Amino acid sequence: MVLRADRPQRENLTGNWRSLRPRIELERCTRCLLCWKFCPEACVELGGGLPAIDLAYCKGCGICAVECPPKCIVLETEPEEEPCARS
Ligand code: SF4
Numbered sequence: 001m002v003l004r005a006d007r008p009q010r011e012n013l014t015g016n017w018r019s020l021r022p023r024i025e026l027e028r029c030t031r032c033l034l035c036w037k038f039c040p041e042a043c044v045e046l047g048g049g050l051p052a053i054d055l056a057y058c059k060g061c062g063i064c065a066v067e068c069p070p071k072c073i074v075l076e077t078e079p080e081e082e083p084c085a086r087s
């Protein structure tokens with residue numbers, strides 16, 4: 001297995017590690033992109049300038065929620081079913 005430096009752990013579905021699931025309240029998002037910058041799994045994607053989290057790789061570490069200036073990323077308990085579902 002080869003791991004690429006620009007997308008760490010892309011060979012593994014790190015979403016399986018998650019016990020907490022981040023949810024972005026987009027109506028309060030200021031588009032600062034700090035969540036994209038700080039995510040250690042590079043799983044925050046940008047569509048039209050708004051962030052979206054790829055839950056197949058989000059490990060639920062919560063760094064994005066800590067770094068988000070308006071605190072509009074909420075960590076919720078991971079549902080039992082489909083832990084790797086995409087947001
Ligand atoms: S919780 Fe946030 S920072 Fe952590 S892996 Fe998921 S999207 Fe990235």
Ligand code: SF4
Nearest residue numbers: 029030032033035068
């Ligand atoms: S850190 Fe928060 S405010 Fe900034 S782009 Fe991400 S969700 Fe939006």
